[in-house]
Amino acid sequence: MTATQQPDPFGTAPARRRGPSGPRAGFWRRFAASFLDGLIISVCSILFVGIDEGLFYVVSVLGQIGYYTILEGGPRGQTVGKMALKIRVIDLAHSGPIGYERAFIRLIGRFLSTIALLLGYFWMLWDREKQTWHDKLAGAVVVPVSAYPVD
DSSP, rough: OOTTTOOOOTOOOOOOOOOOOOOOOOOHHHHHHHHHHHHHHHHHHTTTTTTTTTHHHHHHHHHHHHHHHHHHHSSSOOOOHHHHTTTTEEEEESSSSHHHHHHHHHHHHHHHHTTTHHHHHGGGOTTTOOOOOOHHTEEEEOOOTSSSOOO
């Protein structure tokens, strides 16, 4: 019997685990980190508005792709906002970095989470592993650094 299973007095089946498999970052910490990241990307992008409106959109989209893919896919799994809030993105199965490909998939998943009236973001409130839709797509979870330190 594993640590997550509980004995069944009738011998029918093991009881299911009800909570996450480890500590997870809460909704408001994740929201605050996302807000800080949004501010950083907006300030960097807005510098290009005066030069050319088309350039603004290109820099904004490419900036987001680079920012999230490189920082969340790297060994730390943290954007600047996540560093400030002491949380990070890790692989659900192995607790290590998710890599650049899965960080990109997670970024694309953010758009899906947003399109559905932000339902993908709120999904973590009732999900057993506290995952948003973009976390699920990438096989990732967001955790406190205190429980999963950065190497």
